[in-house]
Amino acid sequence: AQKVTQAQTEISVVEKEDVTLDCVYETRDTTYYLFWYKQPPSGELVFLIRRNSFDEQNEISGRYSWNFQKSTSSFNFTITASQVVDSAVYFCALRPSGGSYIPTFGRGTSLIVHP
Amino acid sequence: DAMVIQNPRYQVTQFGKPVTLSCSQTLNHNVMYWYQQKSSQAPKLLFHYYDKDFNNEADTPDNFQSRRPNTSFCFLDIRSPGLGDAAMYLCATSRAGARDMGEQFFGPGTRLTVL
Numbered sequence: 001a002q003k004v005t006q007a008q009t010e011i012s013v014v015e016k017e018d019v020t021l022d023c024v025y026e027t028r029d030t031t032y033y034l035f036w037y038k039q040p041p042s043g044e045l046v047f048l049i050r051r052n053s054f055d056e057q058n059e060i061s062g063r064y065s066w067n068f069q070k071s072t073s074s075f076n077f078t079i080t081a082s083q084v085v086d087s088a089v090y091f092c093a094l095r096p097s098g099g100s101y102i103p104t105f106g107r108g109t110s111l112i113v114h115p
Numbered sequence: 116d117a118m119v120i121q122n123p124r125y126q127v128t129q130f131g132k133p134v135t136l137s138c139s140q141t142l143n144h145n146v147m148y149w150y151q152q153k154s155s156q157a158p159k160l161l162f163h164y165y166d167k168d169f170n171n172e173a174d175t176p177d178n179f180q181s182r183r184p185n186t187s188f189c190f191l192d193i194r195s196p197g198l199g200d201a202a203m204y205l206c207a208t209s210r211a212g213a214r215d216m217g218e219q220f221f222g223p224g225t226r227l228t229v230l
Contacts, residue, residue, distance in 0.1 A: 033217035043203055045221040101211040105157040
């Protein structure tokens, strides 16, 4: 069975602060994908990043960065210099890279960025 | 632009009155999913199609049905909506198989209100 835990239900920051969203996962699969999605108030889930389990390189995309650590089964997401437009619910998800293509989602973390 | 389209964005129905939500995609993905999402919760998978093969989740009520007449379109039918069915309904697609890249692409959702 797979499990994704996003322990932070809600995070509130002031604009320009850095913020890290935590994601911890459990799986018995040896190869898998990890994802982050953003869901703004409009409702659509927007794909942000995919990480293969065999690729532990961290990734940076503008103000976004992701820290994948297989040893601790974590895939954390950091937003640097947060902006009001970053306010959304962020979901972490996991699925095996072979076999089932159905992802398991975490419960989501609601990020509120105050001006 | 290739995308996932859902119509309508907002749907109001009466208790017990059948309703159909629609989803179309121009991504030519072979898998289409329907999720139900209630406030402050993760999306909950109702069912999905892998090509023409229908896959129902074990806990999806019989009240929910789906049709996929072709690759591009998928419909969610709620035969007798109850107050508890009021939610956001999200359609998603992915490419499974040899060119599987893992991530799902979501439509903007249909927010269903049951009066």
